[in-house]
Amino acid sequence: MLKRKHLESDELELTTLLNILVVLVSFLLLSAVFSQITIQELNMPPQAGGPTEASKSAPPAVIEVMLRQEGLEIGNGTQVTDRLAKVDDKYDTAALSHKLKQLKDQNPGKRDAILLVEPDIGYATMIAVMDALKFVEMRGPRDGSQRIRVTLFPNVTVGDAP
Numbered sequence: 001m002l003k004r005k006h007l008e009s010d011e012l013e014l015t016t017l018l019n020i021l022v023v024l025v026s027f028l029l030l031s032a033v034f035s036q037i038t039i040q041e042l043n044m045p046p047q048a049g050g051p052t053e054a055s056k057s058a059p060p061a062v063i064e065v066m067l068r069q070e071g072l073e074i075g076n077g078t079q080v081t082d083r084l085a086k087v088d089d090k091y092d093t094a095a096l097s098h099k100l101k102q103l104k105d106q107n108p109g110k111r112d113a114i115l116l117v118e119p120d121i122g123y124a125t126m127i128a129v130m131d132a133l134k135f136v137e138m139r140g141p142r143d144g145s146q147r148i149r150v151t152l153f154p155n156v157t158v159g160d161a162p
Contacts, residue, residue, distance in 0.1 A: 063103055063113040063153065065096065066161045067121050067129050072096055074103075093128055097136035097152070104152050113153035116161040130156050 062077030072084040072091055082099055084092050104110070113133050117126055133156050137147045 061107045061110055063100070063107075063110065064116060065100075065113060065129065065133060066116045066118075067091075067126060068118050068161060069120065072129070074099055091125060091129065093132040096129065097132045100133065100152050101136050101138075101150065104150075111153060112155035112157065114157045114159060116159050118161045126158075130158075 062075075064075040064077060066073040066075065066080070071086050073080045074082040074084070074096075084095050084099070086092070100113075115126070115130060115133060133153050135149050135151050135154075137149050139145065139147060
C-alpha cells in the first residue's frame with residue numbers, strides 16, 4: 001500500500017484564539033462597574049503677589065470651614081467663630097449650610113470659601129461638605145412651595161487643616 005503524505009496547511013488556526021477573546025470580552029463587560037462620574041471644580045489659591053488696588057481699600061472677608069474628626073468648625077481666617085458637633089456620628093451639613101447662608105447674607109458679593117480637611121477624612125464626607133459650601137436648599141416663600149436651591153460659595157479652595 002502506498003502511504004499518502006498528509007500536507008499541512010500553511011494557515012494559522014485562529015479559532016481557539018477567537019473563542020478565548022469572546023469569553024474574555026464578555027467577562028470584562030459583565031464585571032465592569034458602571035457608575036456616574038461627577039466632576040468637582042477646584043480652584044487653587046493664586047500665587048503670592050503684591051496687593052492690588054481693590055484689596056488695599058478693604059480686607060476681604062475670609063470664610064474657612066474646617067472638617068475635623070470631631071465635627072465642623074467655621075472660621076474667619078484668624079479664629080474659629082462657630083463649631084458644629086457630629087449628630088449621630090454624622091456631620092451636620094444642613095446646619096452648616098444654614099450658618100453659611102447667614103454669612104452669605106452678611107457678605108453677598110463673596111463667592112469663595114476655603115475648606116480645610118484633616119488627613120483621615122473620607123472622600124464622600126469631603127464632597128458632602130463641599131456641596132454644603134456651594135449651595136443650600138430652602139423652602140420657597142409660600143407654604144407648600146417647592147424647595148429652592150440657593151448658591152452660597154461656588155468657588156471652593158481645598159487645603160489641609162492646621
